[in-house]
Amino acid sequence: MALSAGPKKRVSDEPLPFCGNGSHSDQFSQWCERFIKVQNGFGKGEPFRVRDWQKSLIASVLDTDPAPRLCCWLLARANGKTSLLAALSVYKLFTSDVGGAVVCCARTKDQAQLLFRTARDYVETSPELLARCQVGRERLYVPGNRTSFECLVSEPQSLEGLNFSFCAVDEIGVTPRETLDVLQLAQGKRPQGESVLLAVGTPPHTPDGSVLIDWRNLARDTGDEFVVYREYSADGFDDHDLLCEHCIRLANPAYGDFLAMDVFERDARTAKPMAYRRSRLGQFVFGGESPLVGASVWDGLASDKAIPDGADVVVAFDGSTTTDHTAILVGTVEPVPHFDTVAVFDPKDTGGRVDVFAVEAAIRRACQRWNVREIIADPWMWTRTLQLLAAEGITVHEFPQRKERLTKATTDLHTALTNGGLTHTGDLLLRAHVLAADVVESEGGVKLSKVSRSRNAPKIDLAACLVMGYSRTSWLASQKPKKRRVITSR
Known part of the structure; x- marks a missing residue:
């Protein structure tokens, strides 16, 4: 969707007053702390401080030369996946070469809008970013480098013809294969290193047709040659207790920081065990939503x-x-x-x-x-x-x-x-x-x-x-x- 009709808000085309140093992931961390504020939860209103484990994920995308075509992160729920993905999307919006195109997608457009709204909030609560960006309901545009950020519908037929420099896919575990196929095939329009597709999610509830599982298996077979894959998971410890602290720490790098223990105690008592293991412990367990017997x-x-x-x-x-x-x-x-x-x-x-x-x-x-x-x-x-x-x-x-x-x-x-x-x-x-x-x-x-x-x-x-x-x-x-x-x- 384009920006609203009529005259557009005049914004500065001056570059941001920022000069980072170190690796690209170092510069991303510095950039976030300078321009982005936490929108909700722990540390609301404070500068977005990139944790070491978050920086290692970002490094898997930014510090490789050339940049990888496909990347995938697996993280349990409530570890800030969407917030980190939105921060990276905004960083790409402002730092891309001239003519960049940043897009976000998910299983449904409503899900994709969660990521886009987080990114838009980052821009609107930063005077320096807002002064250089035209803000629409489903599109951001930076005239200084002629780069846009759009929230896309998820139907494959509506995604044909894309030419993105960076694509963020939220909840890859449940995003249809047809959607990922179209996004992958669009990457041939830009040289290697100039078109990156990054997907994040948790294990799906069924192994059938899951792109996340296919990418995970491919990365295990070939290393980072085709898919850069990073995982925080307690997979393989499915026989451990639901509140096993070893498993919780394996799958939740934010545990003890901005993720509290009480949510685990609550969900272990109220959620279905298999759903809890997938969402909270990142375990690839299937079925068991209503098991006949334990x-x-x-x-x-x-x-x-x-x-x-x-x-x-x-x-x-x-x-x-x-x-x-x-x-x-x-x-x-x-x-x-x-x-x-x-x-x-x-x-x-x-x-x-x-x-x-x-x-x-x-x-x-x-x-x-x-x-x-x-x-x-x-x-x-x-x-x-x-x-x-x-x-x-x-x-x-x-x-x-x-x-x-x-x-x-x-x-x-x-x-x-x-x-x-x-x-x-x-x-x-x-x-x-x-x-x-x-x-x-x-x-x-x-x-x-x-x-x-x-x-x-x-x-x-x-x-x-x-x-x-x-x-x-x-x-x-x-x-x-x-x-x-x-x-x-x-």
């Missing part, structure tokens, strides 16, 4: 006892054909049922499709080993198999995925898990499937869900078996045996 609770239900041959059981079967696993689970028919994995079939092991005959053979072996009261299964795509087993005299109970039934069964299972209403053998694959399962609301009901639709997302098929298996084992165990009527002769 690891500590699940592990506490483990028992090393086996299910004895001949025991009354229910066999739960969750079938797939191509992408997901096909899983078979067994559970004892008793007030507190005990579960174990029978078999899991990965279609990748058999050329991309599940071996139906092997699945049927595994179910038959289970029926020979235990007294199978019934098989419980969703008939979708496996109707023939279920009809065949029923024709062999095996009791088959169908469990179609209707929301009413799924909601009750999922809720009952969750209650049992949290109240010690079942046990399991500690099978590691069963553990992985159960801990990967989220509970989501869909069309007025609840059901299990994977963390993403990616083919590489953790599988939850044994967890789906557990929903069906617990529903039937608990129901069968609750049925009183029919009383035999004895007739005596007179």
Whole structure:
């Protein structure tokens, strides 16, 4: 958007009264302390003092010759990402060569405006900057070097034709790939060193399609050759307590400075654990927004006892054909049922499709080993198999995925898990499937869900078996045996 219509405010084209020394990052620090004031929070109204850790981030962009094309910083929330990015954008606005173009973008235009408004506030609260800059609602312009700073819409088609010297992207973890693609492809219009794209953010909630994850992996493979990547994170310590001070300090360089401990104590109690780990600790953990059960609770239900041959059981079967696993689970028919994995079939092991005959053979072996009261299964795509087993005299109970039934069964299972209403053998694959399962609301009901639709997302098929298996084992165990009527002769 252009500046408002009509005559523009006359501003000075005199250069700023500033002569920095040292490296470019040194000069940036000196420039900020001279011209920029903190807008809110700790130190409001005081000169913007660049911390050592902030300076090291700035150095990754400014002290390289030539300047890198792509840069990415990962920082936990409330560490001043947006404020630092806005300060760098304003610095570029006033110090660029003639004809520079500074732009900011994010997942949405509203998000980008947060960064732009911070930058505009820096200009408007500095008499020396304001005297040399024309200020619009979504555009700043410095006549002295004919350089502009604009807030852009985020739709890829609206970004075509850009020719920026510096682009700031806020919240890259959730910015669409299509937006980043357009911004990257625009860089070819300026030589290397004259067009920099800097993105900052926190880990995304899903690994699917995340540019931040792709850039992070690329930097790990190639160093700074293609992407300059810097990270403050406690990733790899996902098993540590939410309030582990070691993890908090790793991910939060502002901790103890302008970031207080009370926010961690509050959020650890009120936020969902996985969201807290991503936002506060910079950990790449996915799913778990509403987990079926936590690891500590699940592990506490483990028992090393086996299910004895001949025991009354229910066999739960969750079938797939191509992408997901096909899983078979067994559970004892008793007030507190005990579960174990029978078999899991990965279609990748058999050329991309599940071996139906092997699945049927595994179910038959289970029926020979235990007294199978019934098989419980969703008939979708496996109707023939279920009809065949029923024709062999095996009791088959169908469990179609209707929301009413799924909601009750999922809720009952969750209650049992949290109240010690079942046990399991500690099978590691069963553990992985159960801990990967989220509970989501869909069309007025609840059901299990994977963390993403990616083919590489953790599988939850044994967890789906557990929903069906617990529903039937608990129901069968609750049925009183029919009383035999004895007739005596007179």
